[in-house]
Amino acid sequence: MSIPFTPWPEPLAKRYREKGYWSGQPLVDIITRHQATAADDLALICGERCYRYADLDRLSSHLASHLHQIGLRAGATALVQLPNIAEFYLVYFALLKVGIAPVNALFSHNKVELMSYVEQLQPEVAIVSSQHALFKDNAFAQQLRAICPVLDHWLLEGEASWAHSLSALFDSPAANVSATDWQSTSPDQVAFFQLSGGSTGTPKLIPRTHDDYYYSVRASAEICQINTDTRYLCALPAAHNFSLSSPGSLGVFYAGGTVVLATDPSAMTCFPLIHKHGITVTALVPPAITLWLQAASSFPDYLTTLSVVQVGGARLSEALAKRIKPELGCQLQQVFGMAEGLVNYTRLDDDEWHTFHTQGRPISEDDEIKIVNQAGERVPTGEAGALLTRGPYTFRGYYLSPEHNETAFDQEGFYRSGDVVKQTESGYLIVVGRDKDQINRGGEKIAAEEIENQLLTHPSITNVAIVSMPDPIMGEKSCAFVTREDETLTAMALRKYLRSLGVAAYKLPDHVEFIDRLPETPVGKIDKRQLRQLIQQIKFKQVKES
Ligand code: OOB
Numbered sequence: 153m154s155i156p157f158t159p160w161p162e163p164l165a166k167r168y169r170e171k172g173y174w175s176g177q178p179l180v181d182i183i184t185r186h187q188a189t190a191a192d193d194l195a196l197i198c199g200e201r202c203y204r205y206a207d208l209d210r211l212s213s214h215l216a217s218h219l220h221q222i223g224l225r226a227g228a229t230a231l232v233q234l235p236n237i238a239e240f241y242l243v244y245f246a247l248l249k250v251g252i253a254p255v256n257a258l259f260s261h262n263k264v265e266l267m268s269y270v271e272q273l274q275p276e277v278a279i280v281s282s283q284h285a286l287f288k289d290n291a292f293a294q295q296l297r298a299i300c301p302v303l304d305h306w307l308l309e310g311e312a313s314w315a316h317s318l319s320a321l322f323d324s325p326a327a328n329v330s331a332t333d334w335q336s337t338s339p340d341q342v343a344f345f346q347l348s349g350g351s352t353g354t355p356k357l358i359p360r361t362h363d364d365y366y367y368s369v370r371a372s373a374e375i376c377q378i379n380t381d382t383r384y385l386c387a388l389p390a391a392h393n394f395s396l397s398s399p400g401s402l403g404v405f406y407a408g409g410t411v412v413l414a415t416d417p418s419a420m421t422c423f424p425l426i427h428k429h430g431i432t433v434t435a436l437v438p439p440a441i442t443l444w445l446q447a448a449s450s451f452p453d454y455l456t457t458l459s460v461v462q463v464g465g466a467r468l469s470e471a472l473a474k475r476i477k478p479e480l481g482c483q484l485q486q487v488f489g490m491a492e493g494l495v496n497y498t499r500l501d502d503d504e505w506h507t508f509h510t511q512g513r514p515i516s517e518d519d520e521i522k523i524v525n526q527a528g529e530r531v532p533t534g535e536a537g538a539l540l541t542r543g544p545y546t547f548r549g550y551y552l553s554p555e556h557n558e559t560a561f562d563q564e565g566f567y568r569s570g571d572v573v574k575q576t577e578s579g580y581l582i583v584v585g586r587d588k589d590q591i592n593r594g595g596e597k598i599a600a601e602e603i604e605n606q607l608l609t610h611p612s613i614t615n616v617a618i619v620s621m622p623d624p625i626m627g628e629k630s631c632a633f634v635t636r637e638d639e640t641l642t643a644m645a646l647r648k649y650l651r652s653l654g655v656a657a658y659k660l661p662d663h664v665e666f667i668d669r670l671p672e673t674p675v676g677k678i679d680k681r682q683l684r685q686l687i688q689q690i691k692f693k694q695v696k697e698s
Contacts, residue, residue: 226251263654493546
């Protein structure tokens, strides 16, 4: 049984193979390749726990044997939700070994997101943590089971009695199962699912094949000059495409370096870890960089080993970009990527202009970039337009979403990223805006339509539009413009309502404006441009008055 996905057209697939991008290796090769030569090298540090490459391989095989023993086979899917702990990688590699494709939900995800993933994927196994409020008892697990009758197996990290303990499954292999019994999926098939930031009503899943993802990991490790001496601090959510593969922990494992896990990207958490473990590289979103810059002078000597800090996920201002070297003492690398595929990096030997002013250039010479105007025609170099892309590691279709895929791709199979960019003569991209209906809250993506749909289920709300508003730290925050039937409905009640539905906390509107009527465009659509201007005026007035 194989997992359905939209394949690349054969001529392109042939080209990607011939050029060596698609190597025909399964993703788990990232750790198994070290067993002959570097099994004893330090791979992962999580708190006081240290894992060598041999340990990653052995422990993930133990879990793989249990997954096999309970009857799970290649072609199945899994729901995984774990915080930044070593088990995240052990589980990931175990699932890859037996050919079960996981979706790795963010730990900040809540009922709404998990229900949507489970509904779409129909996983047979869920691996979750009792640290998460949803899994303190089995009530929510039963709700998931109700929408997914095949979800028979629950493995729980942490203390709770209602499911099998995950940690026990690492202790020893299952009886009568050996590594020759199980098999990963074929390298040209789906390895796992990435999460789309989304701009539609339901969160979309991105099938990633072994071939395409492994290429992006190898090429990223090379561009970022990762080697056995690299000590990478993973401070963003481990499942995010940036911290997983750009080059992320997988790039570091591939190159034989060491990954150190941080629970969160705050300076208070990260600076002592950098100091203690001699961290050389890390990846951050712009709001975290702002906080690091504020804290750095109070911690002299803590960051001396740090040589590169990557910043991506949202636009980094030039002003911040220029402060990184003098104040943190390390080099900046800008990263503009997406879970759907395309990743751009400024190169470590770029001049200052490219490093400060651009968001980098694509990984591959076979990443095809199209920048078009509203009529869909290519714009001249240097002019802004909508970014479309296709290439050896950019997906060709969201999971089981034929209708949405019709509009998400153009006739030639280029993915419409929803970003508005300019390309320099030197081939670098500058992100200037967005034409997708999404709020980028400091790297966390909110699909406006998803939250609007949730709010429209409230009996007192007659209409709603979610737009971004500028924020000095987060870059953007979210603002809901609401028309209501009941004048007593408050912003607090509305947020409470969303929380009761189980929407992830970061998606709750930061600000609510009640309004008599939502402005419309000449064709009768809600005029979000006008609303974005309106909230800026309101905020500006409030600042002036205070
Ligand atoms: C990364 O991935 P996603 O899937 O969470 O978000 C992708 C979107 C992009 O389409 C763009 O709108 C925005 O996030 N974005 C940036 C950016 N990096 C991402 N906007 C401006 N400047 C940047 N440097 O965010 C992601 C995936 C892999 C590597 C890095 C980031």
